[in-house]
Amino acid sequence: MKKRFKVAVLMDVSRAYDRDVLTGITNFNKIHDKFVFFFFSPRYVHNDNQAAIIKRLVKWRPDGVLTREVDGFKQMLKLNVPLIIFPHTNLYKNEINVWGDNHLIGQVSAEYFINRGYKSFGFLGFKGFQWSVEREKGFVEYVGKFGHSVNAFNFDNKNLLWEELPTKLVDWLKVFKNPTAIFSATDELNILLLEAAKNAGLKVPDDLSIMGVDNDALICETTNPTLSSIDHNAWQYGFQAAMILSRWMEHGERPDCNIICKPGTIVLRNSTNIMAIEDEQVRTALHYITNVAPSEDISVDDVVKVTTLSRRILEKRFQRLIKSSVLEEIKKARIQRIKYLLEYSELSILQIASELNFRNFDNITRYFKQFTGINPKEYRNQFRRD
Numbered sequence: 174m175k176k177r178f179k180v181a182v183l184m185d186v187s188r189a190y191d192r193d194v195l196t197g198i199t200n201f202n203k204i205h206d207k208f209v210f211f212f213f214s215p216r217y218v219h220n221d222n223q224a225a226i227i228k229r230l231v232k233w234r235p236d237g238v239l240t241r242e243v244d245g246f247k248q249m250l251k252l253n254v255p256l257i258i259f260p261h262t263n264l265y266k267n268e269i270n271v272w273g274d275n276h277l278i279g280q281v282s283a284e285y286f287i288n289r290g291y292k293s294f295g296f297l298g299f300k301g302f303q304w305s306v307e308r309e310k311g312f313v314e315y316v317g318k319f320g321h322s323v324n325a326f327n328f329d330n331k332n333l334l335w336e337e338l339p340t341k342l343v344d345w346l347k348v349f350k351n352p353t354a355i356f357s358a359t360d361e362l363n364i365l366l367l368e369a370a371k372n373a374g375l376k377v378p379d380d381l382s383i384m385g386v387d388n389d390a391l392i393c394e395t396t397n398p399t400l401s402s403i404d405h406n407a408w409q410y411g412f413q414a415a416m417i418l419s420r421w422m423e424h425g426e427r428p429d430c431n432i433i434c435k436p437g438t439i440v441l442r443n444s445t446n447i448m449a450i451e452d453e454q455v456r457t458a459l460h461y462i463t464n465v466a467p468s469e470d471i472s473v474d475d476v477v478k479v480t481t482l483s484r485r486i487l488e489k490r491f492q493r494l495i496k497s498s499v500l501e502e503i504k505k506a507r508i509q510r511i512k513y514l515l516e517y518s519e520l521s522i523l524q525i526a527s528e529l530n531f532r533n534f535d536n537i538t539r540y541f542k543q544f545t546g547i548n549p550k551e552y553r554n555q556f557r558r559d
Contacts, residue, residue, distance in 0.1 A: 235254060242262065258270050260527060272434070276307050288495050296308075297325075297362050345369075354449070360385035360386065367398075367400075377444055382449070384439070387402060387403075409555065417421060458499065470530045475528070511549065522534060
């Protein structure tokens with residue numbers, strides 16, 4: 174009978190990020206069946222306080238731990254068993270942390286807004302949280318490459334209550350010349366930002382285009398307007414952490430460094446459903462690309478035909494206004510759609526090729542690899558959401 178390991182999983186399942194991490198952990202175990210889990214029990218079963226729960230966990234004597242910064246978690250460090258942390262605030266020195274590539278997350282958001290012609294930018298984040306600081310830095314640096322600056326507001330939970338934030342944001346929003354693109358470090362912040370925009374008499378997305386992080390459907394799909402968000406691929410964080418913990422417990426292979434995970438795709442909703450480009454012809458061309466390229470294999474000439482410009486002039490305006498070519502924008506729209514279908518659908522690569530009107534499997538594989546560096550199958554294996 175093969176050995177199974179006792180693994181404590183301490184996650185805050187009230188948040189989408191933690192639930193996705195938990196999905197990745199349990200998906201790993203569905204495949205390999207190596208873990209027996211300790212989870213937080215429902216309060217109606219054991220109405221213990223946090224200290225009592227940690228005491229029960231210590232008594233359970235786990236072989237390994239996957240944990241958030243829950244109250245009392247530092248006692249787990251004293252157990253001298255393989256332990257991996259998913260920090261809320263900052264990286265823990267001399268421990269193994271699971272951390273997102275937050276700098277890249279900021280860049281992804283900035284690139285999206287730059288490509289849509291925005292020149293006014295804001296960042297809404299948290300003071301004292303390393304991941305928020307890193308996201309802000311990535312956003313600011315990318316926007317700065319195009320000669321723009323970012324006005325930032327960072328929530329200080331030591332000096333401001335959560336429910337007081339919308340009032341402060343109303344004053345902050347007055348500094349912007351609309352249309353403005355605002356990148357928020359989390360989806361939760363955008364609930365309050367939407368309230369502040371309404372109180373300030375601003376329309377989303379007409380005056381403010383808003384994007385967050387986590388793709389928390391409970392938040393993003395229930396607000397008005399619905400909120401665009403960068404998907405963390407947090408399930409992949411969980412799967413990778415479980416795999417590494419398994420090797421650590423079974424073979425003593427402690428990781429040499431932290432586990433750094435890449436973000437997934439932008440899930441577009443109504444809060445970014447507009448383009449801040451004054452040039453009507455470029456705006457028309459981009460609107461056509463956004464709506465048609467994900468399902469049709471359109472050419473540059475097809476895009477030119479929906480405008481009143483020559484190909485040469487349209488290309489010059491694209492380069493001047495969004496620093497990109499017409500063909501590059503077509504490719505971005507199609508690659509974004511392929512990524513989404515690879516992550517979220519059950520469609521085979523051949524079926525996805527048919528959905529996007531590619532002639533055959535080889536065409537889509539070559540097209541995708543030229544843009545991303547990996548083939549569609551490899552991408553699905555890395556980022557598939559089960």
